[in-house]
Amino acid sequence: DIQMTQSPSSLSASVGDRVTITCRASQSIRNYINWYQQKPGKAPKLLIYAATSLQSGVPSRFSGSGSGTDFTLTISSLQPEDFATYYCQQSYSISVIFGGGTKVEIK
């Protein structure tokens, strides 16, 4: 199975900061990676699909990059509503795998 290693597992940041979250696949997954945001007690929300495509309705401060094995989710200017946990997910293989998550907390 493809493994997804997400880092960091948590980070503290201030409003207005640029935040970067990384996901590394154990083998090439081309651009088959998606990113989700989850707030406490809520269902995950799709932010980015196919590595770089912004889901409809998602603010443009969110962006994704990468291909092959190394991928990045960037929040260009952190807003109060962005404090949440973020997950990557590979969809290259049928056996769906999520990264371990990154909790973004207020500094």
Place this chain on the structure above:
Amino acid sequence: EVQLLESGGGMVQPGGSLRLSCAASGFTFSSYAMGWVRQAPGKGLEWVSGMSGSGGNTYYADSVKGRFTISRDNSKNTLSLQMNSLRAEDTAVYYCAKVPSTFFQGSFDYWGQGTLVTVSS
């Protein structure tokens, strides 16, 4: 508006069974693959099972293979998950999620609110 509404969660003893349902609306249900994703208390997301839009292809995580069965009724816009031989480690919130393709590959673009399954004696 796409809506996914799970039901059927609850408390069950180890070794018991439970059937989850997901009522879908706001889209042509039979045209899209669907899946189940769970989240144990305080833990990350774990994919459980998926099914193509036609229902002809089913997929399972190794952790549930042989114990869980996914099914769908495209005439009733309903996705189901039959869970047998439940274990304590199956305790989680179970989410129903839609795939933006008839094939089970890609992202999960819409999610239900989740239903809690607790396996405990």
